Amino acid sequence: MAQVKGKKAGFGAVLWDYLTTVDHKKIAILYLIAGGFFFALGGIEAMLIRAQLAIPNNDFLSAGLFNEVITMHGTTMIFLAAMPLLFAFMNAVVPLQIGARDVAFPFLNSLGVWLFIFGGIFLNLSWFLGGAPDAGWTSYASLSIASPGHGIDFYAVGLQIAGAGTLISGINFATTIITMRAPGMTYMRMPLFTWTTLVAAILIVFAFPPLTIGVFLMIFDRMFGSNFFIVEAGGNTIIWEHLFWIFGHPEVYILILPAFGMFSEIFSVFSRKRLFGYSAMVFATVLIGFFGFMVWAHHMFTVGLGPTANAIFALATMAIAVPTGIKIFNWIATIWGGSIEFTTPMLYALAFIPSFVMGGVTGIMQAAAPADYQYHDSYFIVAHFHYVIVGGVVFALLAGLHFYWPIMTGTMLSEKLGKLEMVIFFIGFHCTFLIQHWLGLWGMPRRVFTYLDGQGYNAANMISSIGAALMAVAVIILLINIIKTLVKNEKVGRDPWGDGRTLEWSLPIPAPYYNFAQTPLIRGIDVLALEKEEGDGTIPSAGPVEPIHMPNNSFIPFMISLGLFIAGFGALYFASGKPWAIDAVADLPVRPWALYVLIAGLAITFISMGVRSWKDDLGYYITKEELEADLRELEARERGAN
Amino acid sequence: MAHHEPEQLTETQLKYLRTERTKEMRIQMISFGLMIFLTFIAFALVALELDKNFIVPIVIGLAFIQVALQFYYFMHMKDKGHDFAKLLILTGLYFAIAFVVCFIMIVWIGNPI
Numbered sequence: 123m124a125q126v127k128g129k130k131a132g133f134g135a136v137l138w139d140y141l142t143t144v145d146h147k148k149i150a151i152l153y154l155i156a157g158g159f160f161f162a163l164g165g166i167e168a169m170l171i172r173a174q175l176a177i178p179n180n181d182f183l184s185a186g187l188f189n190e191v192i193t194m195h196g197t198t199m200i201f202l203a204a205m206p207l208l209f210a211f212m213n214a215v216v217p218l219q220i221g222a223r224d225v226a227f228p229f230l231n232s233l234g235v236w237l238f239i240f241g242g243i244f245l246n247l248s249w250f251l252g253g254a255p256d257a258g259w260t261s262y263a264s265l266s267i268a269s270p271g272h273g274i275d276f277y278a279v280g281l282q283i284a285g286a287g288t289l290i291s292g293i294n295f296a297t298t299i300i301t302m303r304a305p306g307m308t309y310m311r312m313p314l315f316t317w318t319t320l321v322a323a324i325l326i327v328f329a330f331p332p333l334t335i336g337v338f339l340m341i342f343d344r345m346f347g348s349n350f351f352i353v354e355a356g357g358n359t360i361i362w363e364h365l366f367w368i369f370g371h372p373e374v375y376i377l378i379l380p381a382f383g384m385f386s387e388i389f390s391v392f393s394r395k396r397l398f399g400y401s402a403m404v405f406a407t408v409l410i411g412f413f414g415f416m417v418w419a420h421h422m423f424t425v426g427l428g429p430t431a432n433a434i435f436a437l438a439t440m441a442i443a444v445p446t447g448i449k450i451f452n453w454i455a456t457i458w459g460g461s462i463e464f465t466t467p468m469l470y471a472l473a474f475i476p477s478f479v480m481g482g483v484t485g486i487m488q489a490a491a492p493a494d495y496q497y498h499d500s501y502f503i504v505a506h507f508h509y510v511i512v513g514g515v516v517f518a519l520l521a522g523l524h525f526y527w528p529i530m531t532g533t534m535l536s537e538k539l540g541k542l543e544m545v546i547f548f549i550g551f552h553c554t555f556l557i558q559h560w561l562g563l564w565g566m567p568r569r570v571f572t573y574l575d576g577q578g579y580n581a582a583n584m585i586s587s588i589g590a591a592l593m594a595v596a597v598i599i600l601l602i603n604i605i606k607t608l609v610k611n612e613k614v615g616r617d618p619w620g621d622g623r624t625l626e627w628s629l630p631i632p633a634p635y636y637n638f639a640q641t642p643l644i645r646g647i648d649v650l651a652l653e654k655e656e657g658d659g660t661i662p663s664a665g666p667v668e669p670i671h672m673p674n675n676s677f678i679p680f681m682i683s684l685g686l687f688i689a690g691f692g693a694l695y696f697a698s699g700k701p702w703a704i705d706a707v708a709d710l711p712v713r714p715w716a717l718y719v720l721i722a723g724l725a726i727t728f729i730s731m732g733v734r735s736w737k738d739d740l741g742y743y744i745t746k747e748e749l750e751a752d753l754r755e756l757e758a759r760e761r762g763a764n
Numbered sequence: 765m766a767h768h769e770p771e772q773l774t775e776t777q778l779k780y781l782r783t784e785r786t787k788e789m790r791i792q793m794i795s796f797g798l799m800i801f802l803t804f805i806a807f808a809l810v811a812l813e814l815d816k817n818f819i820v821p822i823v824i825g826l827a828f829i830q831v832a833l834q835f836y837y838f839m840h841m842k843d844k845g846h847d848f849a850k851l852l853i854l855t856g857l858y859f860a861i862a863f864v865v866c867f868i869m870i871v872w873i874g875n876p877i
């Protein structure tokens with residue numbers, strides 16, 4: 123067990139440490155780096171889309187390439203950027219917030235991140251191996267079965283691998299929060315970010331299996347000759363739409379709930395007040411999670427389910443606005459009368475309220491089924507979901523990055539650059555998407571690669587593209603900020619914002635790898651604020667210093683994921699040129715090696731799993747003496763700093 | 765998670781543990797027997813070639829009893845400390861049934877309603 127302390131470790135050692143780590147704090151960094159990379163990739167794709175649409179009759183991207191770019195933009199942003207970045211913050215913060223030494227299943231945590239990384243790489247390799255998927259991020263079966271080449275296969279297999287990772291992480295976080303809370307951390311004392319993570323994790327557990335099934339049916343149809351979606355053979359493409367949206371709508375709440383949680387923390391820290399209406403917030407979170415499963419058909423109003431079905435789903439959809447509204451009012455009441463500090467995270471949080479409300483309002487408009495016949499598949503929809511996803515989720519990710527940066531890296535991002543970034547991003551965001559509401563109402567369809575001159579779309583599209591460029595500028599400023607901060611490497615101490623209210627801010631920075639030397643005792647909600655008011659600001663311990671049981675690092679998760687990655691190629695090329703294959707791949711050259719690659723990949727995965735099962739790994743103990751030495755060293759360091 | 769070293773059990777504790785385990789085993793055996801019996805009834809109904817409309821609801825009903833036995837007795841849902849798991853399983857069951865009913869109504873039957 124190599125715990126490098128104090129000494130500078132070589133690059134190879136650090137790399138090996140990260141490849142094998144099971145520490146939630148390091149896995150958070152992995153999620154942050156990989157999610158950040160895919161966020162940049164999706165951002166570049168977005169710039170390509172807006173460049174193509176900036177002027178009429180443009181041929182910067184061909185029609186086919188445009189379809190690939192929009193598909194990969196949506197898929198990358200949702201599955202490979204937004205969710206992993208949220209997982210980065212959950213990993214970094216949630217165990218610390220509830221007083222746990224790690225997540226419930228550290229091994230699975232590592233497996234989750236590697237499955238996501240390999241799935242993401244698999245999906246993006248499509249660019250180099252004959253063309254990316256081009257049926258939209260929703261990949262409706264009628265389009266995707268007909269899509270020639272292997273693009274859709276990359277989508278299906280890549281999402282299956284990454285999705286398995288997400289499902290595993292969902293189970294992990296639900297278990298962690300339910301079973302690993304410190305003494306005194308009752309459900310109704312959990313910080314809001316922990317609550318929203320719990321509900322989002324449960325949503326993942328319920329929502330991902332339908333996606334898994336849908337994607338498996340797609341894989342069987344495209345690669346192994348089945349007929350679930352092939353109409354000529356008695357299949358039904360509508361099944362895909364239902365399965366996708368049964369997953370898809372909860373998915374948007376999986377994204378937005380943790381964002382709500384982060385904003386709740388930020389509002390109360392920088393208003394120096396307890397969150398207003400805590401129990402109402404918890405109730406609203408749970409209610410949103412529950413309702414989220416009963417509304418999926420609002421994405422399918424125009425499919426022809428019939429007026430009764432549409433009415434039921436319209437009503438259920440509108441009902442969700444009620445708990446969401448409760449939240450908005452509670453946030454406003456939290457700020458009200460608070461002693462507000464305008465930091466970068468707080469600015470994002472303040473900007474989030476009006477931006478997200480606008481997205482909510484268009485959501486309600488679309489929920490009215492008859493009206494949706496007008497909006498559907500127009501730019502109005504694009505405006506709606508970017509208002510909620512960018513104005514809600516991306517704002518939260520950027521706010522959370524600034525807010526939790528000290529916990530994750532031990533340094534503080536520049537506030538000056540941060541505020542500049544926030545202002546430019548905010549302006550760019552509204553400039554890009556506000557005008558798209560009108561474009562939609564004027565009749566511009568979504569997912570069409572160009573438009574004619576003289577339809578009145580020119581100016582609005584140009585404005586939208588300029589806004590997109592502004593957002594890119596803001597992200598570049600953020601990158602500069604990050605690089606400058608990392609190079610300067612000025613370490614900060616405990617509670618760097620000065621107003622931390624919850625347990626994670628009570629820890630020294632960087633937190634020791636075992637998080638808590640002694641299990642903390644939680645005496646109330648916002649425990650650090652409570653101890654600051656009533657005591658000396660230190661969290662009491664629930665017990666003496668005791669030896670701590672820790673898991674060993676493991677390379678097996680990497681191998682399991684690698685095996686599936688390799689098997690993916692075997693599955694993908696299996697149907698190439700086979701007589702029974704669907705038309706889309708029947709004319710491609712035969713790949714006789716495909717079956718062997720599939721078997722070899724699965725063998726790697728199952729052998730790795732076997733090694734994990736049959737070779738006992740009992741972990742190790744940190745002795746009492748080591749812990750006491752650490753505590754003394756920490757005390758000396760903090761006394762020296764003052 | 766800190767694992768505590770197993771402490772030496774006293775004579776009475778050991779006895780208590782043994783009776784508890786015997787009781788648990790008896791319950792497992794009874795529910796196992798019951799489940800075999802229910803399966804037998806289902807098979808018998810089909811083998812007797814009774815009216816379809818009569819068999820189907822009964823078999824589905826038996827299936828629900830089986831699921832309940834499985835969850836409560838074999839997967840320990842009856843034991844203490846499983847409240848959250850119970851809540852999630854029931855919620856999941858509710859969603860799953862809703863989805864299946866929905867699929868039958870609007871995909872399989874397929875007439876717009």
Ligand code: HEM
Nearest residue numbers: 374378420421443482485486488489498499503507510511
């Ligand atoms: C007040 C709450 C909301 C309501 C009533 C609502 C309603 C709707 C409706 C009815 C549609 C379908 C429109 C159509 O395709 O014709 C839609 C699309 C969409 N919504 Fe929302 N929504 C809400 C909140 C959200 C949130 C919070 C998110 C994400 C964080 C979100 C993300 C999306 C996405 C991604 C789509 C487009 C999917 C696609 O076709 O590609 N919505 N929304």
Ligand SMILES: [Cu+2]
Nearest residue numbers: 371418420421
């Ligand atoms: Cu939806």
